Amino acid sequence: MSKEWIIKAMEMAFQENKGLWADSLLDAIKGLNSEQANWKPAGSEIHSILEIVNHIISGKRFILSALEGKKPVYEEETKEGVSWEDAVKELKDVHEKVISLLKEKDINLDAKIPEEDSTWGEMLFGVLAHDCYHLGQIIILKSLQGL
Numbered sequence: 001m002s003k004e005w006i007i008k009a010m011e012m013a014f015q016e017n018k019g020l021w022a023d024s025l026l027d028a029i030k031g032l033n034s035e036q037a038n039w040k041p042a043g044s045e046i047h048s049i050l051e052i053v054n055h056i057i058s059g060k061r062f063i064l065s066a067l068e069g070k071k072p073v074y075e076e077e078t079k080e081g082v083s084w085e086d087a088v089k090e091l092k093d094v095h096e097k098v099i100s101l102l103k104e105k106d107i108n109l110d111a112k113i114p115e116e117d118s119t120w121g122e123m124l125f126g127v128l129a130h131d132c133y134h135l136g137q138i139i140i141l142k143s144l145q146g147l
Helices: 003-014 025-029 034-038 049-067 084-104 120-144
Strands: none
Touching: 003 025, 003 084, 003 120, 025 049, 025 084, 025 120, 034 049, 034 084, 049 084, 049 120
8 A cells, every 4th residue: 555545535535526435525515504514413422523523624634633643632623603615615724734745745554643543544544434333324324314
């Protein structure tokens, strides 16, 4: 596996009309309005699409901090009052920053990340898998809404 292959897979899972086997993350959230993004099944503890998107952003910020040479620290950000449109913009922005840094840096996928137990390859594949996992949740939430 190469860095280029991981970048390609990350882009396929994220960018519109590029889905790995179906919809990408941006395909899945395209056209959603704030009400649909904030919807939860009545009486459930299930996260809304907006909450899932904010969680995905937190995961991408974790890898971004490592790529910037900082000790990666995961922080689940609670973003009360953030609009759906702002969350989508932030999701796109942080993804683009990750991809940009990945393309410019010389990264050995088998090398350990400083102060971490995982390798670059494991962390990058983890971010890819994380996006795909949560994409499935978003698809289910859309289906439950009849979208």
